[in-house]
Amino acid sequence: MKRYAGYSDAELHAHARRLAALQDPAMMGLYLHPGGTYRVRAHTRLIASTLAQLGPDADRLLITTPPQVGKSVLVSELLPVWWLARRPMDRIAIASYAGSLATKKARAVRRLIADHGEQFGLQPQRGEQTAYDWSLTTGGGVRAVGVGGGLTGHPITGIGIVDDPHKDRREADSALMRENVWDWWSSVFLSRLRPGVPVVLCMTRWHPDDLAGRVLAHEGTTETGGRWRVVHLPALATQEDDPLSRGPGEPLTHPALDDRDQDALLAHWSDKRRTSTPRDWGALYQGDPQPPEGALLSHADMPYCPTPPAPVRKAVAVDPSGGGRDTAGVIAGYLGTDQRLYLTHDRTRRMPSDQWARTACTLASETDATLIVVEKNYGGDMVTLAIRTAWDALQREGAIPADALPPYVQPVTARAGKLLRAEPVAQQWREDRVRLASHLPELVSEWVSWQPGSDSPGRIDASVYLAYGLLRAPSTGDAISSPAGVSLSQAGQVRGGLGAISLGRGGYGR
Numbered sequence: 001m002k003r004y005a006g007y008s009d010a011e012l013h014a015h016a017r018r019l020a021a022l023q024d025p026a027m028m029g030l031y032l033h034p035g036g037t038y039r040v041r042a043h044t045r046l047i048a049s050t051l052a053q054l055g056p057d058a059d060r061l062l063i064t065t066p067p068q069v070g071k072s073v074l075v076s077e078l079l080p081v082w083w084l085a086r087r088p089m090d091r092i093a094i095a096s097y098a099g100s101l102a103t104k105k106a107r108a109v110r111r112l113i114a115d116h117g118e119q120f121g122l123q124p125q126r127g128e129q130t131a132y133d134w135s136l137t138t139g140g141g142v143r144a145v146g147v148g149g150g151l152t153g154h155p156i157t158g159i160g161i162v163d164d165p166h167k168d169r170r171e172a173d174s175a176l177m178r179e180n181v182w183d184w185w186s187s188v189f190l191s192r193l194r195p196g197v198p199v200v201l202c203m204t205r206w207h208p209d210d211l212a213g214r215v216l217a218h219e220g221t222t223e224t225g226g227r228w229r230v231v232h233l234p235a236l237a238t239q240e241d242d243p244l245s246r247g248p249g250e251p252l253t254h255p256a257l258d259d260r261d262q263d264a265l266l267a268h269w270s271d272k273r274r275t276s277t278p279r280d281w282g283a284l285y286q287g288d289p290q291p292p293e294g295a296l297l298s299h300a301d302m303p304y305c306p307t308p309p310a311p312v313r314k315a316v317a318v319d320p321s322g323g324g325r326d327t328a329g330v331i332a333g334y335l336g337t338d339q340r341l342y343l344t345h346d347r348t349r350r351m352p353s354d355q356w357a358r359t360a361c362t363l364a365s366e367t368d369a370t371l372i373v374v375e376k377n378y379g380g381d382m383v384t385l386a387i388r389t390a391w392d393a394l395q396r397e398g399a400i401p402a403d404a405l406p407p408y409v410q411p412v413t414a415r416a417g418k419l420l421r422a423e424p425v426a427q428q429w430r431e432d433r434v435r436l437a438s439h440l441p442e443l444v445s446e447w448v449s450w451q452p453g454s455d456s457p458g459r460i461d462a463s464v465y466l467a468y469g470l471l472r473a474p475s476t477g478d479a480i481s482s483p484a485g486v487s488l489s490q491a492g493q494v495r496g497g498l499g500a501i502s503l504g505r506g507g508y509g510r
Contacts, residue, residue: 018119022086024052025078032081032116041253042244043233044070050231051079054159056196060219060228062212063202066235066272066285070255075202076105076163080142081112083159085120088138090158095189097167099146103132105163106144110134148184151192160189160199165211169280172206181211205289213289235269235285239350248349273441282445290449296426297447308437309336315371316364316407317466319458320356320383328356329458331443332367335470341428342437343466348459357383357390364407365400373469375461376411384409412465418450422460425467433471 021031026048029038040048047063051074054061065071080092094109096102110131113122117136125135133154135141143154147165165181166172193199203212220226237246244252251265258264273281277299283289311334319329332345345367347359364372376383387409394400426447428434436444446457 014119022082022120024048025074025082028082028085029074029078032078032112038073039255041070041255042259043253044074044255046233046243047071047074047231048078050229051075051082051200054198054200056198058229059196059198060215061198061200062215062228062230062232063200064205064212064230064287065233066252066269066287067204069233069252071202072105072163075200076161077108077112079159079161079200080109081117084113084122084136084140085117087158088120088122088136088140090140091154091156092140092142092158093151093154093156093160093189093192094142094144095147095149095160095162096164097147097171099132099144099149102144102146102163106134106142107131109142147181149188151188154192155194156192156197157194158197160193160197161202162189162199162211163202165201165203166206169206169283172210175209178207178209178211178214182214185211185215205283205287207283207289210289232287234287235272238286238288274439276441279445279448281441282449286442288445290445296422296450297429299444299448301426301429302444302447303432303435304439305342305435305437308342308435309338309340311335311342312337313371313470314367314369315373315466315470316360316367316369317462317464317469318356318360318372318374318383319461319465320375320386321351321458327458328359329460329462330356330359330363331459331462331466332363332369333437333463333466333470334367334369340432341434341467341471343434343440343443343463344437346440346443346459348442348462354386354390357386358394361387361391361394361406362399365394365404370407371410371469372407373410373412373465375465376413384411410469412468418461421464422450425464425471428467428471434467 017031021028026040026044030040032038043065047065050061050063063071063075076094076096080094083090083092094102094105096105110124113136114124117123121138123137125137125141129135132144133141140158143151143156145151147162162185165185166177171177190199201212201215203210205212207213216226216228216230219228222229231243233243233252235252237244237248237250237252239248242250246252251262251269253259254265254268257268269285272285276285279290279299314332314334316330316332321328327348327350330347331343332347333341333343336342345363347363349359351359360372360374363369372387374383374387388406391400391406395402395404425434429447443459443463446459447463450457450460
């Protein structure tokens with residue numbers, strides 16, 4: 001304590017605040033914006049702590065979040081100030097899709113340093129300097145550049161920041177524009193980095209082959225032995241190992257909302273989902289862009305019916321986790337009085353066998369379904385046993401009424417590839433034999449984006465099994481034939497030369 005002898009309480013407090021500000025960029029934000037004008041939320045705290053770990057051994061960081069959650073302020077304004085306060089001789093580059101936007105960020109950094117930099121020994125160099133290229137008296141500084149702009153003669157010795165390299169969907173959908181961004185990244189931006197200099201790529205996702213998708217395809221993630229550490233924060237959590245420890249479906253925090261007000265957070269993101277196309281919701285808000293071309297269906301093929309007819313028979317269909325996948329598809333729907341299939345619920349998520357069985361049984365109880373159709377390729381007769389066991393356990397626990405009759409369990413075997421199974425059902429969508437009775441954006445996103453040869457999403461498989469279990473011809477009850485030779489019958493029996501799906505012997509229920 002002798003070091004601080006003679007300091008007043010006010011001086012000690014100011015010194016403690018400066019030390020705290022050097023912990024990470026979010027703490028710097030609290031220091032630079034006193035009075036509560038800058039708010040640290042759970043997601044910004046996580047991003048800031050990850051930024052503080054950047055260095056030669058952690059030199060690539062990708063941050064993907066929905067728009068307007070404070071990532072640009074944290075990464076493109078507070079990070080440079082925090083970095084220069086610790087390394088005042090470093091040169092930083094800030095890039096964005098437009099030079100004017102990058103310059104705006106560089107100007108904000110310079111203004112913060114002009115107002116508060118003296119506390120950290122930082123002072124802007126006087127003389128002929130521009131908002132997009134300025135220096136400190138210590139030798140460090142910032143250079144702003146638009147994607148496509150030059151950096152010749154401007155080595156990056158501290159940190160390189162690329163914040164939103166794609167302007168909008170139109171540019172991201174253009175193969176030429178994506179290639180231009182990649183060429184600039186490879187030939188201009190990376191070429192100006194000194195050895196060991198870290199890079200932060202911060203963006204909202206637009207396309208599978210956008211800059212984030214391209215760098216991950218080339219260098220991989222640290223989780224798979226690659227180079228890039230990824231902080232991916234979807235608006236609604238989609239997996240058990242969420243970086244914020246959210247459960248599936250729980251909302252992302254927001255700078256304008258209290259972290260504890262889960263209802264307000266969920267309402268905010270639910271509103272974004274309702275007012276966005278499924279493709280935009282998946283890409284911008286969930287960070288899961290999918291290609292629009294070559295899909296089984298288009299958005300126009302999947303109409304939403306706000307006033308569906310009464311049900312004739314209700315069912316739940318399950319594509320269990322298995323075969324190397326850990327996402328179980330669980331979809332509910334019913335056959336209406338107009339002989340159309342209406343999809344009502346989507347409980348698909350990552351879960352082991354005991355969980356998907358309980359989820360299916362709970363959903364069947366909620367919807368009063370009399371049938372559970374479950375694919376048994378990887379579980380055999382055990383899938384039926386799993387559902388029976390789950391139903392009994394839920395009744396003992398009181399989650400399902402003790403006098404509720406269990407649904408009939410119909411196991412199915414998928415004997416052909418997904419394309420041959422899904423094409424006949426896609427045809428029924430196009431012929432207006434299948435409709436949505438609820439907003440199910442993730443289900444729509446999978447149907448309009450899946451391409452043959454890619455991973456097999458559980459929502460498509462589950463909805464296919466539901467169609468095979470319930471759908472029938474509108475007037476005669478005869479089998480619905482498909483060009484591929486697969487058919488659907490009144491009982492769900494699949495006939496035809498290809499035998500895409502066969503129904504096994506079921507039981508246990510009404």
